Amino acid sequence: MSLHYGEPQVAIGALFAASAVLLAAAFVLIGIEAGSETSVERVQRVGYWLRKRWLAALLALGVVVVGVSLFDLPYGGGGAAGRTLVKVTGGQFFWSLVPDSVAAGARVRFDVTSIDVNHGFGLYDPRGHLIGSVQAMPGYHNTLDLTLDEPGTYRIRCLELCGVNHSTMEATFQVRSR
Amino acid sequence: MDVTAAPAPSQILHPRAAGFTLQPRAVERRVGLLYAGSGLALVLLMGVLGLLMRLTQATVIGLSPAWFYRLLTLHGAGMITGVLLVMMGALWYVLHPAVPLRVGRMLAAYSLVVAGALCALVATLVGGFGAGWTFLPPLPFYPAGQWSTWSESVFFVGNLLVGAGFTVYCFDVLEQTTGRYGGLARTLGWGFLRGREETAPPPQAIAATVVAIDGLLSMAAGTAIVVGLLGRTYDHTVGVDALVAKNLVYFFGHSIANLVIYLAAGAIYVLIPRYAGRPYETSKVFVAGWAGSLVFIATAYSHHLYMDFVQPTWAQVISEVASYGALVPVAVVTIYSMAMLVWGSRYRWTLASLLLYVGLAGWAIGGIGAVIDSLIPINFRFHNTDWVVAHFHTYLILCVVVWCFAFLAHLLERDADRTVPVAGRVWTVGLILVGGYGLTGTWFLAGVLGVPRRYAIQPPGTAGYSLAGAIFALLLAVGFGSLCLQLVPLARAAWERRHYALVAYTEAWTGSRYLLRVSRPAEEPPAAAETTLRAGLPLASPAQLALGVAACVVGLAAFFPPIVEASETSVRYHHLDHAGQFVLGVALGLVLGSLPAVSRRLGERPAAGLTAVIGAPTLMLLVMVPRFYEPLERHPAEHALYHVAMAMLGLVAGAGATRLGRVSGRLAALLAVGMAVMFAAAMQ
Secondary structure (H helix, E strand, O other), X not given: OOOOOOHXXXXXXXXXXXXXXXXXXXXXXXXXXXXXXXXXXXXXXXXXHHHHHHHHHHHHHHHHHHHHHHHHOOEOOOOOOOOEEEEEEXXXXXXEEEOOEEEXXXXXXXXXXXXXXXXXXXXXXXXXXXXXXXXEOEOOOEEEEEEEOOOEEXXXXXXOOOOOOHHHXXXXXXXXXX | OOOOOOEOOOOOOOHHHHHOOEOOOHHHHHHHHHHHHHHHHHHHHXXXXXXXXXXXXXXXXXXXXXXXXXXXXXXXXXXXXXXXXXXXXXXXXXXXXXXOOOHHHHHHHHHHHHHXXXXXXXXXXXXXXXXXXXXXXXXXXXXXXXXXXXXXXXXXHHHHHHHHHHHHHHHHHHHHHHHHHOOHHHHOOHHHHOOOOOOOOOHHXXXXXXXXXXXXXXXXXXXXXXXXXXXXXXXXXOOEOHHHHHHHHHHHHHHHHHHHHHHHHHHHHHHHHHHHOOOOOOOHHHHHHHXXXXXXXXXXXXXXXXXXXOOOHHXXXXXHHHHHHHHHHHHHHHHHHHHHHHOOEOOOOOHHHHHHHHHHHHHHHHHHHHHHHOOHHHHHHHOOEHHHHHHHHHHXXXXXXXXXXXXXXXXXXXXXXXXXXXXXXXXXXXXHHHHHHHHHHHHHHHHHHOOEOOOOOOOOOOHHHHHHHHHHHHHHHHHHHHHHHHHHHHHHHHHHHHHEEEEEEEOOOOOXXXXXXXXXXXXXXXXXOOOOOOOOOOOOOHHHHHHHHHHHHHHHHHHOHHHHHHHHHOHHHHHHHHHHHHHHHHHHHHHHHHOHHHHHHHOOOHHHHHHHHHHHHHHHHHOOOHHHHOHHHHOHHHHHHHHHHHHXXXXXXXXXXXXXXXXXXXXXXXXXXXXXHHHHHHEO
């Protein structure tokens, strides 16, 4: 199974690319204008006027994006009622998932830990999209709540450097059709 | 400004810059060249390792995973150390004319950092250590047959040495800036911000002070965890709390990587104005921005723990706010202000000034990628993918490394009083930009695709990205190679011009005119006296001394038998009790060393003070390893003596702190205590 672009990731990537192009254009423009002569007073008058608005815009953007993000935190909470518990254990260099399959549409709680070093539990759906991750940390249990609607073979890849075979530490997880 | 050097006319700098640019002293040039030359040599070597890894991922060459991870570890550690060296030198170079930083400290810092880099080389290339430069505990102790105990130890010692070198540097900066400008609040410009003072220190002094404070905080955390891990290497009964250890490792590692760019910011506040012909002066917005950075740099690190769901949610939210917040001063103060300086200035385009300018764009573009990833729901799908590799390489390669070269080019261009031909610099910088953004672009795409980072063997179907990345990496290497070639004739011309002058000569007999190459007499601006600008004692007033005595009384509780017995219930409480004994010693040392009569007897002794505040806490942490103290606990007298020794080490640290002045002394004492507590929290 190969990797594929996930939809949210593509949107984020496009947003970044657009911002980068705009920034690059701004730097080209400033670089061209650097060769001209403008009085310091004029640069400061216009520059400070713009800077106030730039600061306000960044602060407003921060309040909005950080605020919105708080409503979409991935940190599961509450009881496990109605959830299928999947115990995930990472070790050099394997994943153990018990059970290793659930029915489509199941609300799954992955209880993730490690028996040795830190690992990263990265879950890829049957189409090869990375749909989320959580760390497997020795001595701790991280719980990741997801609803898996799409039947098929999900793949787990390690997302934390864990030793020489880090890049081959994989496992699969089945979501059965109802 | 207490500088006596005269402004020098220059063909390189903007004509208007003569009004505010001083001729560098020999010591500034030499320190600058030493740091820039050594650091860049390390950066180039590490860059070659990076290229080898990208070629391996593209399956063009076939490094084994074992060697891939050795090189990965060395690449990270070496690259951070290399750029740190250059930027320490750059900030020192621009700060020294205003603040009398000490050459001895700078050479000590250099020796320690270089020794640390050598340790990393040995540990990885010879010892096979491959746990990554962030050595996330407990991975170093699970080598899977790849490295031995000694290589872990050498790597940890290397980290301690680099940390100690940076600590020496930060203490010198903090002591001298707070001494020069009269206390911490004044040095940070807070009196000016509140309208109580009419002037503020120059931008580079404020930036350096913020870097020094955050640097010292993160080095303390790094020392606490690295000494703990060093102890664990030889004592397998020691447990490591993976979550606390990860917090400390990233507080150390993230901060030092992040501080490099803030060191650089301090330098560009002085360098860019020289080409724009407009001085950059401290404003209230600037002071407020750096006050924000002081907080954000210290709190943003834990975005590395977003996917550790057991980290308290409030800590995650603080980190998210800090990570976004860190953007604001950078975007509104540093990058925006530099753009304003450049706009309409008839900017003098030279190799150095061109690199300085394009570096601003690298910081801005890489920063956007970082801020996007710092939002938790987005990080959920990007954590530890190639997106992370992409954004930090964008601002490290296309800003920090580019500025490292800019600093060296600035030194050489000023000495040579000429730059390189237009075509050469345009081609060179063009190659760097195409290669650099192409390389990071392939990582951004791979991040969108969900490719995990640090994979020796790439997932199926992603070979094309690696191959494209490798091609761009080769272009980048050619660009940097070309840049080095541009610098060679510049260096030669600089050397010539510094040592020789051409003098017109007319022969009396024949009347023929010649140009003679004669040795140039030293034209050294008078050197400023090297002084220690001590600003008072840590506990100066009776009330402060009383507070110190009260801390001693509270610290005595650590010796109270019921508390000592109760602490035996767990290793963590036991270590906490040891920390309490150390706290007593620190408080006692501070009180005694702050008494005027005792202080006079102790004398100035800044070097001894610095050695004490670095050495005593490190020794205290080392002897907190159970293997050392458990044999002593079998005998009551030896046990009691051990506890007294902990207090004595604290006493040495506390008394040493009083030799560093009010601000540095208080911070040193606080950090010594903090290290003991952090160690107790991380080791089980």
